[in-house]
Amino acid sequence: MATLKPPTNTHRSSSSSSGPPKAPLKADPTATIADNVVFQGIYPVTIGANTVIHPRAKFYAFEGPIVIGDGCIISEKATIGAPPTSSSRSTSPSPSQSPTESTPTPKKEFMIRISYFVTIGPSSTIEPGVHIHSSATIEALAIIRRGADIGSHAKVCSACEVAGGSVGEWVVVYGSGPGMRRKRARAAKPISPAVVGAALTAQTALPASAPAGKVIEDARLMVLQKEREVLGRMLVPAVRKK
Structure with a gap:
C-alpha cells in the first residue's frame, strides 16, 4: 500500500x-x-x-x-x-540578554x-x-x-x-x-492486539475461544485497521504509471 x-x-x-x-x-x-x-x-x-x-x-x-x-x-x-x-x-532567555539579568525559571x-x-x-x-x-x-x-x-x-x-x-x-x-x-x-480476558492483527492479515475470523464480551471490541479494532488502510489510499495522490 x-x-x-x-x-x-x-x-x-x-x-x-x-x-x-x-x-x-x-x-x-x-x-x-x-x-x-x-x-x-x-x-x-x-x-x-x-x-x-x-x-x-x-x-x-x-x-x-x-x-x-x-x-x-x-x-x-x-x-x-x-x-x-x-x-x-x-523557555530560554533572549540571546541579547546579559548574564546579570534575571533568567526565567524553567517551565x-x-x-x-x-x-x-x-x-x-x-x-x-x-x-x-x-x-x-x-x-x-x-x-x-x-x-x-x-x-x-x-x-x-x-x-x-x-x-x-x-x-x-x-x-x-x-x-x-x-x-x-x-x-x-x-x-x-467486557470479558475478563481480552484478546491481544497481536492476535487481532494476525487474524486480520490472514483474513480469518477471531479464535472461537474468544470471550463473548470482548468480541465486539476486537471487531471494532479490526474495522479501524481496514479504515486506516482506506484512509491511507485516499490521502495519498495516486501514483501515475509510466
Missing part, C-alpha cells in the same frame, strides 16, 4: 518564518500525514507506525512533547495541544501521550498533559482538558468535556458537557 512519507523541512505548516516555530517532527515511514497538517512548537512531535493524520489537524507542542502511538487516527481539524501564548513560545513540561489504536474525532481538542491509553475513542467535538487520563478502551462521546481527572478503563462518557459515565460490557 502506498503511504505518504513523513513531512520534510518543506512540509507546509501554515507558519511563516516570522510566525510560530515549526515543531521538530519524527514520523514513522508508514505513517500517513496529510500535506496541510500543522506542526508548531518548541518540543518534538512523534508519530507512530501506520498512524493516519487527516487534513487540517493541528499539533501545538509549546508546553511539552507530543507522542502519538502506532495505528492511531487523528481526524480532520482535531487539535492536539494548545496554541502558543506570549510565554509559551520560548514544567506537559507531555501529551496518545497510545496505540486510539481514534481522535473531528474538531476535538486534546489539551497539554493528557494521557489517552490504548484503544480509546474520542469522538467529534469532545474536549479533553489538561492533565486528564483516559483509560484503555474508554470512549468520550461527541461534544462531551472531560475536565481533568481520570476516566477508567472501559468507561463511556456520554451526554452533554461533563456528561454521565457507565461501564462498557
